[in-house]
Amino acid sequence: MTTAASHNSVLRPLYRMRDECGCSLAVAPVRADGSLDYPAFERMLEDGADVVVATHASNVTGDVYDVARMARTAHEAGAAFVLDAAQTAGTLPIDMGEIGADVVCFTGHKALYGPQGTGGLAVGGDIELPPLMVGGSGFRSFEERHPDAMPESLEAGTANAHGLAGLAAGIAYLDRIGLETVSRRIEGATSRFLEGVRGLPNVSVLGGSTRVRSGIVAIVIDGMDSALGAGRLWSEFGICVRAGAHCAPLMHEALGTKESGAVRFSFSHRTSEAEIDKGIAALAFVAEGGSRV
Secondary structure (H helix, E strand, O other): OEEOOOOHHHHHHHHHHHHHHOOOOOEEOEOOOOOEOHHHHHHHHOOOOOEEEEEOEOOOOOEEOOHHHHHHHHHHOOOEEEEEOOOOEOOEOOOHHHHOOOEEEEEOOOOOOOOOOOEEEEEOOOOOOOOOOOOOOOOOOOOOOOOOOOOHHHOOOOOOHHHHHHHHHHHHHHHHHOHHHHHHHHHHHHHHHHHHHOOOOOEEEOOOOOOOEOOEEEEEEOOOOHHHHHHHHHHHHOOOOEEEOOOOHHHHHHHOOOOOOEEEEEOOOOOOHHHHHHHHHHHHHHHOOOOOO
């Protein structure tokens, strides 16, 4: 089971399991305001489940979901709870025990400031994961079967050592700053941007159903395809944003933005007030039909 807020990194493996292994798959709905339909999620779990995979925060709207509630419900139904923390690792505190997560998946190249192609799994002691690949392990070389001891059982072959060194450096950098400071600065940057863009003519902000956001704000410019809007922000103002479906098709279907896509702004603890204000002014200019061409 998963939710409509999931990224294709979650959806496509689950679709393949459904199609190739005969598993059943249930997807809990998201409302038009981007909020997760928790009552529907809980009703769907009454039929039982083996695994629930849920995102901590939407990569489209930035809304942060009540994953502790979801984990609790999953466990009551006898399911393991897998948390997709790609959007929150490095921006929000994540306590597996407090949340009730059995597995936490994270990528290294976002808020952990590691290179692309890095990431990891934090696996609870009661979870057994078969290896996705087998091969060299560096020990027990005379055994025919790949070692089953963690973490070597999941680390066949030569490790991406230079990438992991970069990830370790990114995490050390965050440790020096402090996650509380990072979270506070991101919250401040996001709030400043939201205050500036709400009420702009021809601009609609997606989501916002939760009190906490992950540093992402997605908008729609009325009558303008998201690719055109993002292209103008870059070519005319040097502002780099992400346009399109953001690998989250079910989320865009729920938001009603399947055809237009959305323009997504992302903020870090290093985003300055001047940069935020420039983004607001540029968005207002583009949305009101101005042109520098």
